[in-house]
Amino acid sequence: MVQSSKRSPLTWLVHATVLFLVVIWTIPTAGLFISSIRDKDQLSVSGWWTALSTSEQRMVTRVTVPKKPLQEDGLYVLTGNVFEDNKQGIVTRFGDSSLRPSEFESGKVAELKRELTLTVLANGDYKMTSPKAFSSRGKRIFYTAEIPPRFTLDNYREVLGSEGLGKSFLNSLTVTIPATIIPILVAAFAAYALAWMQFPGKALFIAAVVGLLVVPLQMSLIPLLRSYNFIGDIFGVGSKGYLGVWLAHMGFGLPLAIYLLRNYIAGLPREIIESARVDGATDFDIFRKIVLPLSFPALASFAIFQFLWVWNDLLIAMVFLGNNPDELVLTGRLRELLGSRGGNWEILTASAFITIIVPLCVFFGLQRFLVRGLLTGSVK
Amino acid sequence: MADVKLTNVKKVYNNQVEVMRDINLDIKQGEFIVFVGPSGCGKSTLLRMISGLESITDGTLEIDGQLVNDIPPAMRGIAMVFQSYALYPHMSVYDNMAFSLQIAKLSKEDIDTQVRKAADMLQLTEYLDRLPKALSGGQRQRVAIGRAIVRKPKVFLFDEPLSNLDAALRVATRMEIANLKESMPESTMIYVTHDQVEAMTLADRIVLLSAGNIEQVGAPLELYENPRNVFVAKFIGAPAMNILPATLMQAGEGTNIQIHSQQAVWVPVATPKNDEQAAVSFGVRPEDLFVVTEGEYLVEGEVAFIEALGEATLLYIKAFGCEDMVICKLSGTPQYKRGASIKLMTKPEKMHLFNTIGLTYRNRV
Amino acid sequence: MGQLASALVIVIVGVLGCACYFYGSNFLLDKLLPSKNKPYDVVARNLRIAGYIRPWLFLGPAFLALGFYLVYPVVESFRLSFFGRSGEVFVGLSNYAWLFNSDEFYQAFKNNMLWLIVVPTAATFFGLIIAVMTDRIWWGNIAKSLIFMPMAISFIGASVIWKFIYDFRSGDDPQIGLLNAVVVFFGGDPQPWITLPFWNNFFLMVILVWIQTGFAMVILSAALRGIPDETVEAAVLDGANGFQIFYKIMVPQIWGTIAVVWTTITILVLKVFDIVLAMTNGQWGTQVLANEMFDWMFRGGGDFGRGAVVAIVIMVLVVPIMVWNIRRANAEMEGR
Incomplete structure (x- = not known):
């Protein structure tokens, strides 16, 4: 073609425009594909374009109360991990109410109502103590965690x-x-x-x-x-x-x-x-x-x-x-x-x-x- | 044995366009016939009618004494070589040549013998496994001929087989075709071309066509020496015959004519009395003209162009009173200048005279 | 797997069946009308008759299939449009009367017109622009291939892809739909795009434009390459700039191809219903004729009369293009 011999600004504009259009045209399909191999929990809370970055997620879990609760120093104790299955992550903050889901820093011991205490460590281990027996329905723990990207063929x-x-x-x-x-x-x-x-x-x-x-x-x-x-x-x-x-x-x-x-x-x-x-x-x-x-x-x-x-x-x-x-x-x-x-x-x-x-x-x-x-x- | 006979053959397209009218032609077994004529004259159509690829609107076509008007091509005992070679691009040379035999359900051995024989004859043996696209133009043409040979046809039809070749190859392949004819004296060959050199060199007889009519049938030299009319005279021979308008002054055994604005000339042909004062045409071939400096001459004029070809020189002469240039072909490289005045003469036996409607006065004195 | 095996068996049976039909019918014809070793008259006659019959042996299956699947339905649809819901009671013009008094139909018709204007124009425009630009860069073929790719994706697949892009989360939840994420990034308010009245039509059209642009690009790119370089070079010598060359030299020379692309996409738009069905099923003011027709086929057990009437409307819209196509094909054949 006539124009191609000249390295004019127009040529760069053409390159840029075509690149832009190609991106627009391929992104929908790319997004679909990337989403399809993401973990379903991540997929539902963050855009697929963040798939490679560590995502900060606000999550909630309910502590499980065993039939025979542990007792320690006269206190009832519950332990567990907020990441229920083998998933990985780093807890940064936690809280006990939906109004203040990230009130405490991880590792701190939170003094809650009715003399309850709750600690959530960075690795997700939690410990809850109470002077009285726990009710069978466990309390909810709200936490903010940094979850590394997870890809899976489970979907x-x-x-x-x-x-x-x-x-x-x-x-x-x-x-x-x-x-x-x-x-x-x-x-x-x-x-x-x-x-x-x-x-x-x-x-x-x-x-x-x-x-x-x-x-x-x-x-x-x-x-x-x-x-x-x-x-x-x-x-x-x-x-x-x-x-x-x-x-x-x-x-x-x-x-x-x-x-x-x-x-x-x-x-x-x-x-x-x-x-x-x-x-x-x-x-x-x-x-x-x-x-x-x-x-x-x-x-x-x-x-x-x-x-x-x-x-x-x-x-x-x-x-x-x-x-x-x-x-x-x-x-x-x-x-x-x-x-x-x-x-x-x-x-x-x-x-x-x-x-x-x-x-x-x-x-x-x-x-x-x-x-x-x-x-x-x-x-x- | 394999005569081809056309009687009152006509071809009409779409009930209106008449492309061939009343063709009568008798081709004897073993003849090499060339159909020649300007493009659009119907020569290919005529060939295709003989082959059966075009239907015959009216008249009869007999091959080998058998009426074949409605018989399909394959059953006419003909083979055809096409201008574009028409090789099957997906088949090897061998398969191309074997195709018609396979269709005819010959045994594998027979096919093999015949294909190899033909390949041998055409020096194609080493190419048998190749695809057509891996061959040169001349080789492809030979395959096309080989494909025709294996069928052992009674009549070979060639449709401008050399026109896709370059000039040098064309001459070589022309000779091969001439040799082919030599080696198969009993088969009839019909050959279509627009190139008069091919026609002159190959033909036993030339059929010269124009606008769906046969203008003349005859041996090459006969057409050259005794053209039946102005059309034939101008078509055969290069450069073409000079045709000068003239008036017939005195008829009889030997004729006096007056070339317009030029000399009165005595032409040794007999003309009827009725034609006196008629507008006639005087014809003379460029190669039959020579320059005279004194005495009788035919035309006088100025040299307008000079084309020195080496073995000959063409002079284009603006003759007084003539619209067209008179061309004169002189051997060697004689020196003339543009604008020089020149007089030309010819021998009486090289003169041609055509009547008002362009037909030759045939009776020479 | 057994099912797939039976499909393969069907392929073999079908192909063999077709082959047997063609081979057998030809064989039979040659046997019934022999042309070998017979007197001339018989041969000539037999060949002539066989020559009349043979084309129809070749055409037969195609002829029947086209007749049953395309020609007969057009006629039958026309007939059904005068009949009631089950196609048995003659109701005269009442289906047509219903049609012209139905708001739903007007809505669908209006939307369809909008589709007919926007989609072919946009797809052809983008196709042309991309074709021109990709022809001058070294990675043009890769770019073309990627832009052409949506061609291979089903309408329903494309719908899922784009529904994901248009996804909307209310409140402060992070948006996982790309479009809303972009809007939020630039400080805008996220929108439920698919339910936005009127504008949602355009969001559906985007999908078809996305699919069809590649088609337009491929064809226009070939047409552009068919433009003799000399005309462009002459224009350069005459001092024309890039845009003048494009508008005054190139576009006029491919005008015919542009028209073909435009009409081809127009036809597709008239037929398209998968996108609307999958994205909204005609809700929120996005109904189109093809989906409306499909709807009536099954709604409440199906109303064939009303469905047929909508189909007739689609057909009427197609007819001008059909006529134009036939004329073009005829002219082309005469040119040959």
């Missing part, structure tokens, strides 16, 4: 297991694989006919395919749901199932598939097709031995499109696959979690990341084909 373990994402992952694969591969074959044959065969109504057919490219999916839902119910009744089977979803995805993917592949196949050199014809190849031979191998880039592009589209689809799966927990695909499950576990960000972020990881891998691995497909589809 993933939880969503894959008890939240049923593992099953949904399988469902998604089950839906996606056939719904990606089968339309390719059907579309490729049609695309070949539209590109290299002569028959009346060809132009009309191509125009129809272009028109159908933009038909909103929503148009189809109600009539198809009715048809599926009707067909289900005839054969005495449920109207919802994988077969219906596969076929629906095939139907909705076909216009783009035919359009992309036809453009590509029509662009193959005419003389190669003619040469094959002179060599005695039938249309079927030409398709199988010449066109199919040469169209690999276009087939790959469409396969990626269709894969992303089917994997990411929510609508068709919701309508035609049903909403039983066992049948939900990842997108459906995520939507359900968004409703039922709306505040549990550790669940949501991990689930969301699981749903987007496969498309992201496909995307970064096969971006070349995806771009090529986009270009044959749109730029002319």
